[in-house]
Structures are given as C-alpha cells and as structure tokens.
Amino acid sequence: MRSKFAGRIKNIEISGIRKAFEALSGDFFNLGLGEPDFDTPEHVKIAAMQALKSGFTSYTSNKGIDELREAISAKLYRDNNLAFSPDEMIVTSGASEALHIAIHSVVERGDEVLIPNPGFVSFAALTELAEGKPIGVPLSDDFSISAEAVKEKITDKTKALIINSPANPTGAVESEENIKALVDIAHDHHVTIISDEVYEQLIYDDLKHISPARFSDDVITVNAVSKTYAMTGFRLGYVAARSEYTEQMLKVHQYVQACASSISQKAALAAIAGPQDCVVDMRSEFKRRRDFAVDALHDMGMKFKIPKGAFYIFPRVSDEHEFVESLKRKRVIVTSGSTFGSRGKNHVRISYATSLANLKHAFDIMKGIVRGD
Numbered sequence: 402m403r404s405k406f407a408g409r410i411k412n413i414e415i416s417g418i419r420k421a422f423e424a425l426s427g428d429f430f431n432l433g434l435g436e437p438d439f440d441t442p443e444h445v446k447i448a449a450m451q452a453l454k455s456g457f458t459s460y461t462s463n464k465g466i467d468e469l470r471e472a473i474s475a476k477l478y479r480d481n482n483l484a485f486s487p488d489e490m491i492v493t494s495g496a497s498e499a500l501h502i503a504i505h506s507v508v509e510r511g512d513e514v515l516i517p518n519p520g521f522v523s524f525a526a527l528t529e530l531a532e533g534k535p536i537g538v539p540l541s542d543d544f545s546i547s548a549e550a551v552k553e554k555i556t557d558k559t560k561a562l563i564i565n566s567p568a569n570p571t572g573a574v575e576s577e578e579n580i581k582a583l584v585d586i587a588h589d590h591h592v593t594i595i596s597d598e599v600y601e602q603l604i605y606d607d608l609k610h611i612s613p614a615r616f617s618d619d620v621i622t623v624n625a626v627s628k629t630y631a632m633t634g635f636r637l638g639y640v641a642a643r644s645e646y647t648e649q650m651l652k653v654h655q656y657v658q659a660c661a662s663s664i665s666q667k668a669a670l671a672a673i674a675g676p677q678d679c680v681v682d683m684r685s686e687f688k689r690r691r692d693f694a695v696d697a698l699h700d701m702g703m704k705f706k707i708p709k710g711a712f713y714i715f716p717r718v719s720d721e722h723e724f725v726e727s728l729k730r731k732r733v734i735v736t737s738g739s740t741f742g743s744r745g746k747n748h749v750r751i752s753y754a755t756s757l758a759n760l761k762h763a764f765d766i767m768k769g770i771v772r773g774d
C-alpha cells in the first residue's frame with residue numbers, strides 16, 4: 402500500500418536536542434541549551450515595541466524591509482569585509498530558514514552535500530528534506546574541517562559544502578588559511594559553499610572570523626541576530642549571496658514564508674545598526690565562562706580541545722549515554738555527542754550559555770560523577 406506520508410519526511414528524525422528538552426520536567430541545571438541566557442538588549446526591545454505601537458504589523462517586501470537590508474549590507478562590509486548590495490540578500494525567519502532556502506535552492510534529488518561530522522543537526526536534516534544526501538566529512542583532531550578530508554569525499558554528485566565557523570557543537574574556529582583552501586577545493590569542483598556564521602561574534606583569544614565569501618562568489622552566507630544579540634525568539638536571520646543565488650532562494654522564501662516578521666525586522670534593525678557594546682559585554686561574559694569551564698574540566702582530568710568560539714565545549718567521555726544519564730539523575734543536562742553525527746560518539750556537548758553560578762554547581766556534580774563518588 403502507498404504510504405500516507407512522504408518518505409523524505411518519515412525518514413527524518415526529530416532533533417535529539419529537542420527530544421531531550423521536551424522530556425524534561427521540573428528544575429534542571431541546563432547545560433544543553435544552544436541559546437544565550439542573556440536578556441535581549443533594551444534598545445532592541447524598545448524598537449520592537451515601537452513597531453507594534455506604530456502599527457508596523459503588516460506583510461513587508463518578501464526580501465525584507467529596505468532599511469534592514471541596507472543595515473545588513475553595511476554590517477557585512479564593516480565586520481566581514483564583504484561587499485553585498487541590499488539587493489543581494491533576503492531577510493529570513495532565523496538562520497534555520499536561511500539554511501533551508503540555501504540548501505533547497507541548490508540541492509536536487511540525489512545530490513550530495515558535505516557537512517561537518519560532528520556538526521549542527523539541521524545540516525543533515527535540511528539536506529534530506531531537499532532529497533539530497535548528507536555526506537559527513539570527519540573533522541580533524543582539532544575539530545577543523547580540512548581541505549584534504551573534503552577532497553576525499555567529493556564526487557561528481559557533490560553540490561554543496563557547509564562550513565560552520567565558529568562551530569556548533571565543537572567551538573572550533575577555522576583559520577584564514579584553511580578557509581582559503583576550502584574555497585579553492587570547492588571552486589575546483591564547482592561546489593557551492595554554504596557558510597553558517599551565526600556564532601561569528603563569539604570568538605575568543607584574538608582570533609578573527611573569516612567569511613569564505615571574501616574569496617569566492619559561489620558562497621551563500623547565512624547569519625542571524627539570534628546568538629549575537631540574544632534574540633533567538635525573534636526568529637530573524639538572513640542570507641547574502643550573488644543575485645543568481647538570491648533570485649532562486651527568494652522563490653522558496655516567498656512561498657514558504659512570505660516575509661520575516663515585520664516586528665522582528667525593526668528589532669533586528671536596531672540591533673545591527675545600533676550600538677554594539679552589548680555584543681562586547683556578552684562576548685566577555687561568555688569568555689569568562691569558557692575559561693571557567695575549561696579550568697573545571699581540566700581539573701576533572703577530562704580530555705577536550707579548548708573551544709575558540711561559540712558557547713560549547715565538546716569533551717570526550719568513555720560512555721556518552723551513561724554520562725548523560727548519570728548527570729540527568731542529578732538534574733544536570735548536557736547533550737550526547739552522537740546527536741551531532743557518528744564522529745560525535747562518546748563526547749558530550751556542554752553549553753556554557755548559563756550563569757557562572759549554574760556552571761559551578763553543574764561542574765561540582767560532574768566532578769563527583771567523573772570520580773565515581
């Protein structure tokens with residue numbers, strides 16, 4: 402009998418992260434979350450309230466309001482050394498939708514998409530939704546995605562390569578040299594790069610974020626205000642790419658989304674065009690927590706790479722499920738490494754997007770478990 406539901410949907414698993422959260426009840430020390438615990442900056446909230454009060458509550462242009470696209474264009478130039486006109490971008494409902502329209506517009510049935518393994522859960526799922534085939538590229542020991550590893554996985558079906566620096570779940574940051582090598586490989590094999598840059602502002606230790614689009618026109622840059630400005634619930638992101646790409650992506654965006662929320666667009670405008678000290682403050686607090694977490698894990702004798710960006714640490718453990726469950730029994734939540742791909746096995750993702758007090762409590766409990774108390 403014919404199945405009632407489409408195979409491309411049935412075969413996709415509900416995200417392991419969501420499943421874990423939805424099963425929780427009561428109070429937990431949550432080191433599983435992938436979102437800043439900070440409040441949205443006041444001037445951003447005011448902009449959203451003003452949008453509401455002034456009745457700015459209708460559909461906007463599909464691409465997004467002009468002022469916001471102008472602000473994004475200026476931001477890309479200021480922060481990323483990228484020259485994209487306001488016509489070369491689409492404002493989306495978060496980076497999630499941005500990734501969806503990027504993948505959907507380049508991937509056909511059977512096309513292969515190279516994704517980091519371990520990597521953010523949506524990369525594989527969105528590829529499957531587009532009836533493409535996610536191909537995991539094993540990360541190096543330092544969690545970077547090397548050009549050699551990518552080259553080994555390229556076939557004549559490879560259509561896209563997803564780069565995510567700083568990375569979820571590892572916190573790795575790619576060097577300029579490596580980004581250039583990846584761009585070269587992609588260019589040689591006519592592969593489009595989709596660059597997920599949602600953590601670009603969360604880099605520590607004087608490293609610099611490098612956008613692949615600096616070196617090639619065949620790059621779709623994905624970003625959002627979600628992580629940078631503690632605005633995950635506003636659902637506001639964007640893609641920037643040459644117009645041959647945005648013209649195709651706009652069709653998907655137009656029919657599945659129409660436009661991003663008008664209120665969130667005004668809030669994002671205040672965030673991107675407004676004062677950036679809130680970003681500096683949040684970054685320095687995340688760095689404090691990163692340093693605290695690194696010291697605590699070193700103290701426990703855990704093995705891990707020091708993360709250079711985002712707000713995650715990805716230590717190795719002997720049995721991830723046992724570790725996750727023992728912590729959960731003591732009301733501390735972390736995420737199993739396998740959630741992020743086969744190479745995440747026997748790791749856990751610890752998010753330090755929570756207060757130092759929570760971190761201290763959670764690490765005390767973890768210490769007891771590691772020592773077998």
Ligand SMILES: Cc1ncc(COP(=O)(O)O)c(C=O)c1O
Nearest residue numbers: 435495496497521569599625627
């Ligand atoms: C690497 C990465 N890309 C995209 C997203 C989704 O961002 P948004 O909330 O803007 O849809 C996340 C959220 O965790 C992420 O970690």
